Amino acid sequence: MGADARPALRRGRGHGGGRLRRRRGRAGGAAHHRGGARVRAALARAGDRVRGAAAGVPGDPRGAARLRGVHRVRARGLPVGRPGAAGQLRDRRRRRRRPRRRRGERSRPVTLTSRRTDLRSPLRYADYSLAVCAVAVAVLGVALNYSSTWRLLEFTGANPAQTAIRQAVFVAIGIVVMAITAVVDYRVLRTWSTSAYLVVLAGLTGVLVFGVERRGARSWYEIPQLDIQIQPSEFAKVALILAVAAFLSTKEPGLRLDTLANAFLLVAVPMALTYLQPDLGTMLVFVAIAMGMLLLGNISMRHVVATTVLGVLAVVLVFSIDALQGPQLLRETQRNRLTAFLDPEFDTQGASYNLQQSQIAIGAGGLTGQGWKQGSQTNLNLVPHQESDFIFTALGEEFGFVGGASLLLVYAWMIYRMWLAARRANDAFGMLICIGVLSMFMFQIFENAGMTMGIMPITGIPLPLLSHGGSSMVTAMAAIGLVINIGSRRHAA
Numbered sequence: 001m002g003a004d005a006r007p008a009l010r011r012g013r014g015h016g017g018g019r020l021r022r023r024r025g026r027a028g029g030a031a032h033h034r035g036g037a038r039v040r041a042a043l044a045r046a047g048d049r050v051r052g053a054a055a056g057v058p059g060d061p062r063g064a065a066r067l068r069g070v071h072r073v074r075a076r077g078l079p080v081g082r083p084g085a086a087g088q089l090r091d092r093r094r095r096r097r098r099p100r101r102r103r104g105e106r107s108r109p110v111t112l113t114s115r116r117t118d119l120r121s122p123l124r125y126a127d128y129s130l131a132v133c134a135v136a137v138a139v140l141g142v143a144l145n146y147s148s149t150w151r152l153l154e155f156t157g158a159n160p161a162q163t164a165i166r167q168a169v170f171v172a173i174g175i176v177v178m179a180i181t182a183v184v185d186y187r188v189l190r191t192w193s194t195s196a197y198l199v200v201l202a203g204l205t206g207v208l209v210f211g212v213e214r215r216g217a218r219s220w221y222e223i224p225q226l227d228i229q230i231q232p233s234e235f236a237k238v239a240l241i242l243a244v245a246a247f248l249s250t251k252e253p254g255l256r257l258d259t260l261a262n263a264f265l266l267v268a269v270p271m272a273l274t275y276l277q278p279d280l281g282t283m284l285v286f287v288a289i290a291m292g293m294l295l296l297g298n299i300s301m302r303h304v305v306a307t308t309v310l311g312v313l314a315v316v317l318v319f320s321i322d323a324l325q326g327p328q329l330l331r332e333t334q335r336n337r338l339t340a341f342l343d344p345e346f347d348t349q350g351a352s353y354n355l356q357q358s359q360i361a362i363g364a365g366g367l368t369g370q371g372w373k374q375g376s377q378t379n380l381n382l383v384p385h386q387e388s389d390f391i392f393t394a395l396g397e398e399f400g401f402v403g404g405a406s407l408l409l410v411y412a413w414m415i416y417r418m419w420l421a422a423r424r425a426n427d428a429f430g431m432l433i434c435i436g437v438l439s440m441f442m443f444q445i446f447e448n449a450g451m452t453m454g455i456m457p458i459t460g461i462p463l464p465l466l467s468h469g470g471s472s473m474v475t476a477m478a479a480i481g482l483v484i485n486i487g488s489r490r491h492a493a
Helices: 016-054 062-075 085-097 112-119 128-155 162-183 186-210 232-248 257-275 280-295 301-323 332-342 353-365 391-423 428-453 470-488
Strands: 212-214 217-223 228-230
Touching: 128 162, 128 391, 128 470, 162 470, 186 217, 186 232, 186 257, 186 428, 186 470, 217 232, 228 470, 232 257, 232 280, 232 428, 232 470, 257 280, 280 428, 353 391, 353 428, 391 428, 391 470, 428 470
Parallel strands: none
Antiparallel strands: 212 217, 217 228
């Protein structure tokens, strides 16, 4: 062992760590004893002050409070002389008052107000931008309904605002319907989807017998006393979306052939009833809804290819039968419209007249338009049905390219919000509903705006939220309310 080496520490009884621990224990016990003595002394002084105050002797009024505090400590089962007793009591109180919360939740006591807020919590996540855009487009539609009909109504001696007032009433009813469908839990509709589907089938069947014929189609119920027409094929769009969504949401991913056939059967029945009216435009909307929901409903690619081939063959078959003078599957008006789309110079005073006047009006609008109520084509009523089917023409003439492009951008934003709601949906039922509504809006917007510019055939499909009509307005608002409902419940269990 070297000179600088130190002897090893001996651990044992009375040496090293054991001895140090005993010293610390005795020191802690002494501190504990001194703390208890101080508390007992404070208790005695507080008692003297309280007794002195009761006897009329001035003293410290805080003594009684200290006395009650000591009694509360003892009642909790904590030793009076234990260090930190008051702090432990405060911790217990805090744990009792503060409910357990999850990560990210705010710390607040459970009260009636907080429970009411929890019940309204889905509204905190509602997509209000979608509702605001829908109402804004609907208000623009009221203004265009007025500007496209006021001159003709004034010339005939009627109220110039008659059409606009009717449309404003339809908008108000649609807003109420949108609010209802946005608040009621959409999952309840799964059980009612079959009933809604059967009701619209009954309506589509009854209109063939009891409906009134207008513009070559028997598509409306009419209440003459109230001057109201109801088009059941518009409500069939939402009912079909709910029925197909409820059916596909119960199936496994990767739809089998029998499941695909049953889904097509759900779509084929209302399509057949609509064909008998006939209403080619609504039939195409049904096809767009079905294809959108099936393509995004985990259908296999071979089924997609097979369905596309069958659809193309069906279209070729229809035109071939008509060309061979076989059974007339299309009405003469429908054939003329398709011919005018392929050959704009065909029957310029008949089938091609609407298209040519529409293109003239849109071209006259230029970049910024001629101004509200200042459109020459619109005021002279040269474009037929310019308040309903061709309302985009009135917009283009009065507000020009800027107005038309702005409207299409608003529509694009609404479709984008519908897509986000579909991606964030809690379940397959909600996702499929959003996809169905998105497909309906996208096809109707593209078809209506396209037919006024000559890039799509004329079919009579209304422009959502803009064209005149109560049935189409209520249907569009109800569909938007469903999308808002699904998006607002993305955080629900």
